[in-house]
Amino acid sequence: MEISGSAFNSGISTIQSGxxxxxxxxxxxxxxxxxPQPQPTSAPPANQVNPSPSSAEQSRPDLxxxxxxxxxxxxxxEAGAKVVKTADEVLGTLIDTTA
Incomplete structure (x- = not known):
């Protein structure tokens, strides 16, 4: 029974992590x-062609x-759910064969 409980716990943990x-x-x-959220900034200098990205743009994760x-x-x-389903089936089989 401990093996099945461990499989259930592992499956649930994996589902939660996912x-x-x-x-x-x-x-x-x-x-x-x-x-980017509007930031009150001054206009870039006229000689600056590509201004560097603001700190808000740099901190945003890549899409x-x-x-x-x-x-x-x-x-x-999904993998965790399959683990739980398989553990349930194994436990059901064990109960059926021992009864």
Whole structure:
């Protein structure tokens, strides 16, 4: 029984980890979608062709990285669910054969 309990715990832990990753990626995507917040700044000097990005733009996560993290979280949660399902099936089989 301990093996099955360990599998359940591992599966649940993996689902929770995947959910946290999805939540963080979703927050990153949302902050990226909002775009840079207006900052009261002075106009760049006339001789500066490409002004450096503001600190708000530099701190925003990359959209591609956030989308990859979102998919990783989804896959992680799905894998955890499969572990829990398999542990449940194994436990059901054990109960059926011992009864």
């Amino acid at each position: 959910q946290r990753r999805v939540d963080q990626a979703a927050a990153d995507i949302a902050s990226n979608a909002l775009g 591609a990285e956030s989308l990859v993290a979102l998919r990783q979280g989804q896959n992680e949660a």
